[in-house]
Amino acid sequence: xxxxxxSPKYLFRKEGQNVTLSCEQNLNHDxxxxxxxxxxxxxxxxxxxxxxxxxxxxxxxxxxxxSREKKESFPLTVTSAQKxxxxxxxxxxxxxxxxETQYFGPGxxxxxx
Amino acid sequence: QxxxxxNSGPLSVPEGAIASLNCTYSDRGSQSFFxxxxxxxxxxxxxxxxxxxxxxxxxxxxxxxxxxxxxxxLLIRDSQPSDSATYLCAGTGGTSYGKLTFGQGTILTVHx
Numbered sequence: 001x002x003x004x005x006x007s008p009k010y011l012f013r014k015e016g017q018n019v020t021l022s023c024e025q026n027l028n029h030d031x032x033x034x035x036x037x038x039x040x041x042x043x044x045x046x047x048x049x050x051x052x053x054x055x056x057x058x059x060x061x062x063x064x065x066x067s068r069e070k071k072e073s074f075p076l077t078v079t080s081a082q083k084x085x086x087x088x089x090x091x092x093x094x095x096x097x098x099x100e101t102q103y104f105g106p107g108x109x110x111x112x113x
Numbered sequence: 114q115x116x117x118x119x120n121s122g123p124l125s126v127p128e129g130a131i132a133s134l135n136c137t138y139s140d141r142g143s144q145s146f147f148x149x150x151x152x153x154x155x156x157x158x159x160x161x162x163x164x165x166x167x168x169x170x171x172x173x174x175x176x177x178x179x180x181x182x183x184x185x186x187l188l189i190r191d192s193q194p195s196d197s198a199t200y201l202c203a204g205t206g207g208t209s210y211g212k213l214t215f216g217q218g219t220i221l222t223v224h225x
Contacts, residue, residue, distance in 0.1 A: 106156050
């Protein structure tokens with residue numbers, strides 16, 4: 001069953017804590033993306049990666065970090081430097097020859113305790 | 114700042130009517146445009162993409178692109194209550210491969 005999986009579905013962060021959100025895809029897509037969505041807002045790009053071992057900052061990268069050690073995986077760490085992390089986090093992927101069409105995982109909702 | 118702007122909502126239409134969702138973009142280099150549907154609490158799902166001027170039809174959905182006017186629209190014919198959702202318009206960056214810029218979304222309600 002091909003697709004994009006994200007875990008956990010809900011994540012609670014304590015003050016000063018780093019947390020990592022998982023994103024895995026078995027679609028053999030080259031590119032992967034992380035977005036943040038706040039209530040009533042569109043999606044804002046955090047980081048993206050077009051190839052293994054390479055990634056670029058998006059529009060709101062401060063307070064976040066990523067890695068791309070495997071084609072299938074693109075984890076996002078929300079660091080303690082991100083002062084307002086409560087949001088819906090969405091991972092997406094796309095194939096190189098797909099006119100840049102992006103497909104989304106189910107999302108992780110991050111809440112601050 | 115390259116932007117994608119969607120018509121302000123929320124939009125309410127009766128069941129069976131045509132719903133018209135509109136989007137303008139500022140980056141003339143944008144090549145491809147996408148419409149996503151997002152149900153409350155869920156992730157966006159792709160409805161249609163369009164990259165050539167004109168109309169593209171898929172079932173009850175028609176996407177329209179006018180690059181001269183920098184305008185993209187989505188028409189939903191025979192609207193159903195199950196079409197009630199937030200619709201997101203997105204466009205690619207002309208020089209930034211793979212980056213999508215999203216509009217803020219338009220909430221559509223189809224009432225019986």
